[in-house]
Amino acid sequence: MTSNHAPTLVQQIIGLFTTALHRVAPEVHTPITLERPRQADHGEFACPLALQLGKSLRRSPRDLAQALIQALPASPLIQQVDLAGPGFINVFLTASAKQAVIKEVLQAGSRWGEVDLGRGRRVQVEFVSSNPTGPLHVGHGRGAAFGASLANVLQKAGYQVQREYYVNDAGRQMDILTLSTWLRYLSSFGSQIAFPANGYQGDYVSVMAAQLSSRFGKRLWHPDTAVLSGISHVPNTSADPESEAAADSAEATMDGLIERAKSLLGEDYRHVHEHVLAEQLADCREDLEAFGVTFDQWFSEQSLYDRGQVAQVVQQLDQAGQLYLQDGARWFRSTAFGDEKDRVVQRENGLYTYFASDIAYHVDKLARGFDLLIDVWGADHHGYIPRVKAALQALGLQAERMEVPLVQFVTLYRQGEKVQMSTRKGQFITLRALRAEVGRDAARFFYVLRKSDQHLDFDLDLATSKSNDNPVFYVQYAHARIRSVLHKWGGDPSALVACEVSALQHPTEFGLMQWLRAYPEIIESAARERAPHTLAFYLKDLAADLHSYYNAVPFLVEEAALRGARLALLHAVACVLQDGLQLLGVHAPDTM
Numbered sequence: 001m002t003s004n005h006a007p008t009l010v011q012q013i014i015g016l017f018t019t020a021l022h023r024v025a026p027e028v029h030t031p032i033t034l035e036r037p038r039q040a041d042h043g044e045f046a047c048p049l050a051l052q053l054g055k056s057l058r059r060s061p062r063d064l065a066q067a068l069i070q071a072l073p074a075s076p077l078i079q080q081v082d083l084a085g086p087g088f089i090n091v092f093l094t095a096s097a098k099q100a101v102i103k104e105v106l107q108a109g110s111r112w113g114e115v116d117l118g119r120g121r122r123v124q125v126e127f128v129s130s131n132p133t134g135p136l137h138v139g140h141g142r143g144a145a146f147g148a149s150l151a152n153v154l155q156k157a158g159y160q161v162q163r164e165y166y167v168n169d170a171g172r173q174m175d176i177l178t179l180s181t182w183l184r185y186l187s188s189f190g191s192q193i194a195f196p197a198n199g200y201q202g203d204y205v206s207v208m209a210a211q212l213s214s215r216f217g218k219r220l221w222h223p224d225t226a227v228l229s230g231i232s233h234v235p236n237t238s239a240d241p242e243s244e245a246a247a248d249s250a251e252a253t254m255d256g257l258i259e260r261a262k263s264l265l266g267e268d269y270r271h272v273h274e275h276v277l278a279e280q281l282a283d284c285r286e287d288l289e290a291f292g293v294t295f296d297q298w299f300s301e302q303s304l305y306d307r308g309q310v311a312q313v314v315q316q317l318d319q320a321g322q323l324y325l326q327d328g329a330r331w332f333r334s335t336a337f338g339d340e341k342d343r344v345v346q347r348e349n350g351l352y353t354y355f356a357s358d359i360a361y362h363v364d365k366l367a368r369g370f371d372l373l374i375d376v377w378g379a380d381h382h383g384y385i386p387r388v389k390a391a392l393q394a395l396g397l398q399a400e401r402m403e404v405p406l407v408q409f410v411t412l413y414r415q416g417e418k419v420q421m422s423t424r425k426g427q428f429i430t431l432r433a434l435r436a437e438v439g440r441d442a443a444r445f446f447y448v449l450r451k452s453d454q455h456l457d458f459d460l461d462l463a464t465s466k467s468n469d470n471p472v473f474y475v476q477y478a479h480a481r482i483r484s485v486l487h488k489w490g491g492d493p494s495a496l497v498a499c500e501v502s503a504l505q506h507p508t509e510f511g512l513m514q515w516l517r518a519y520p521e522i523i524e525s526a527a528r529e530r531a532p533h534t535l536a537f538y539l540k541d542l543a544a545d546l547h548s549y550y551n552a553v554p555f556l557v558e559e560a561a562l563r564g565a566r567l568a569l570l571h572a573v574a575c576v577l578q579d580g581l582q583l584l585g586v587h588a589p590d591t592m
Contacts, residue, residue: 009100009517010034010045012077013091017047020071024064025057034091036518043082043090044098044514050087061087098510099501101517105572106497110579115524118159124365125151127376128288129166132280133177134202136287139378141431142456143407145447145585147376148293149532150405152583157527162370165295166361169277170302171354175258176200177280178273182220182261184209189221193228196257198250204283208276220272222264231256287432291440292585301357309360310352313395314345317359322394337390340383358384359391366397373402374530379453382406405530407452414460438463444585445472448532466592468547471540475577476589478543482574483590485555489567496571499564508549509566512573515542519576532584539580546573 007015014032021028030053034045050065057064065087072081077097082090105112127147130140148163155161168174180199183191184206195201212220231253262269281298288294304310314330317323322333328348332355335342345356365373377384389399412419412429419429435443442463449471450456468474486493504510515538522538525531555566578588 008520009077009093009097010521012075013045016072016075016078017049017068017089019073020068021049023071024067025053028053028057036521037090040511042084043092044517045091045093046084047089047091048087050089054087065089095505095510096502098513098517099504101513102501102504102568102572103497105516105575106568109575112575113156113519113523113579115157115520115527117157117524117527118154121159121371122162122369123154123159123372123374124162124164124368124370125154125374125376126164126166126365127151128293129168130284131168131173132277132284133173133200134280135204135428136284136431137428138410138412138431138434138458139407141291141434141443142410142447142452143376143378144288144291144293144431145444146405146407146452146532149444149448149535149584150374150376150530152585153523153526153532153535156523156583159372159527162297163295164297164299167281167298167300168354169281169300170305170357172258174273174277176254177205177276178269179254179258179261180205181208181212181276182265182272183257185212185220186222186224186227188213189218191224191227193224196250196254197246198254204280208279211279212272212275215275216268216271220265220268226264227257227260229260231260287430291431291435292444299361301361304357304360304364305352309364310357313360313363313391314352314356316395317345317391320394320396332387332391332394334387334390334394337386337393339386339390343387355384355387355391358388359395362388362392362402363395363397366392366401371401375402375404376452377404377406379406379408403530405452408455410447410456410458412458412460419460441476441586442470442472445475445536448536448584451531451533471536472586473592474547475539475543475581476587477592478546479574479577479581479588480590480592481550482546482570482577485570486567486574487590489556489563491567493567493571496564496568499568500561501565501568503559503562503565504569506549506553508545508552509569511545512542512549512569515545516572516576519580535580536584539577539584542573542577542580546577 013034017032021030021032030049032047032049034047037043037046047068050061050068053059054061054064059067062083065083069081069083069089072078077093078091079094080092082092084090108114125147127150128136128140128144130136136144151161151163176198177200180196180201183193183195183199186193187195188209199205265272285298314323317332318330322336323330323345324333325331329344330346331342332345333342343355344353345359346352362373385404389402392399392402412434431443438446438460446458446463447456462470463472464470466473468477504513518538522535526534553566555563555570557563557566574588581588
């Protein structure tokens with residue numbers, strides 16, 4: 001917990017073992033940890049201290065454990081301490097120590113679960129960062145859900161978090177989108193130019209072309225002969241797109257068409273470019289906000305060029321002796337820093353590569369004073385990690401301050417069959433379409449149900465079902481059940497903090513108390529491991545015990561003390577369910 005809190009139960013137990021260790025081996029100073037036994041009949045905590053120190057102290061771990069048990073100070077928190085296995089010390093708490101968590105949760109409210117792992121350090125989480133060249137698809141959705149949830153968990157764990165979207169608004173892909181839109185615009189005026197197979201072909205391109213027609217009329221029109229003048233290759237959609245020759249021809253044609261567009265349109269090319277960029281960014285922002293994902297900053301790649309930062313970092317690498325010329329291009333010696341091959345930072349035509357702007361971007365991020373950079377990248381970008389870190393090392397910067405959790409691909413299934421999706425013809429499944437089918441809550445929860453670097457099979461039928469097999473429904477239903485009971489009761493939930501809870505003696509009640517006590521540990525673990533999926537698992541387990549409790553005992557009983565105690569426990573569970581769901585970007589409904 002944060003330093004302004006009273007010592008937690010775990011810290012108090014660790015303090016008791018610290019005293020015992022000082023009594024048994026005063027010369028030893030080592031961090032003491034507690035584990036949670038897998039079996040409930042092994043107590044609430046297990047201390048492996050004797051196993052860790054037995055060899056160095058030349059004592060049998062069991063003998064050392066027995067000595068530590070005898071040296072433990074008496075405490076109203078501990079009912080009994082047992083020696084188990086090769087030297088584990090199992091700690092059983094008193095009923096009052098277990099019950100105390102209910103008041104702690106209700107007093108802390110939304111602050112319950114806060115830990116001081118981050119100690120106020122500044123961390124930037126950069127995620128999604130999709131090229132603004134089309135609608136977000138289901139793959140981007142997983143990166144958005146993971147990045148947003150991770151940022152929330154890190155903030156709960158004591159970090160100062162900045163959320164950033166890196167806008168790739170410079171370079172060839174934006175030129176291809178600009179050209180694609182212009183060609184669709186020309187076709188509306190009767191152009192017969194075959195559309196390039198490697199152009200952007202989604203319906204959204206035609207929509208933007210219609211917007212250009214409405215805004216500019218025929219001002220942007222040029223005859224086909226002028227557009228194709230000087231281009232040695234003609235767009236050919238019938239060629240085998242998988243062949244190397246076809247790919248080379250398509251790329252050459254695309255480059256030629258882009259240059260012709262810039263030449264013919266002059267200043268109007270910039271207007272078309274700005275229009276398509278603004279449209280796609282606005283669509284992206286709207287889509288993400290509807291998904292519950294917002295950013296503190298949208299950082300422009302073009303701004304790095306405008307401020308001369310790309311040229312500057314390339315010059316710094318050159319001055320450091322880390323560049324060389326080959327075939328007219330400038331290469332970075334990234335193999336000297338562990339990369340598999342050297343990388344081009346400036347092409348023979350003088351243009352800088354995406355890699356060069358990536359270097360400048362990360363240099364800029366470090367210059368902004370972040371203690372840690374977390375880049376959430378798609379799994380297909382894993383090869384970029386060593387080259388960017390190599391460049392930071394070459395510039396004398398701390399590459400270890402950069403982390404890159406990878407997000408694996410998503411496969412959608414409907415009625416047991418894989419849903420086909422392809423980006424070649426713009427026939428991908430958008431995040432917006434997924435959200436329309438399963439809802440924001442199901443999409444956000446399902447996306448974080450697996451570790452980010454594992455492939456995700458997304459069952460659309462399960463996500464839309466109202467059954468206990470649907471994990472998001474199961475967790476939300478647990479929260480709604482509690483709110484229903486509290487509504488029937490009709491009292492003020494905030495008054496439950498004053499309830500005496502010693503009447504709670506049912507095994508399921510103690511089980512729920514243990515889950516409540518574990519919440520801060522779950523937050524710390526999820527933050528430390530960059531693993532918000534552990535929070536999703538925790539919520540499922542907490543909901544399962546809540547449903548069991550709901551079916552096992554009555555709540556609105558005649559006896560006032562027992563009724564108040566059980567309602568207090570329910571309210572505490574609801575607070576944690578709501579907080580955990582909010583961290584994952586999921587609503588906690590009062591009714592279902």
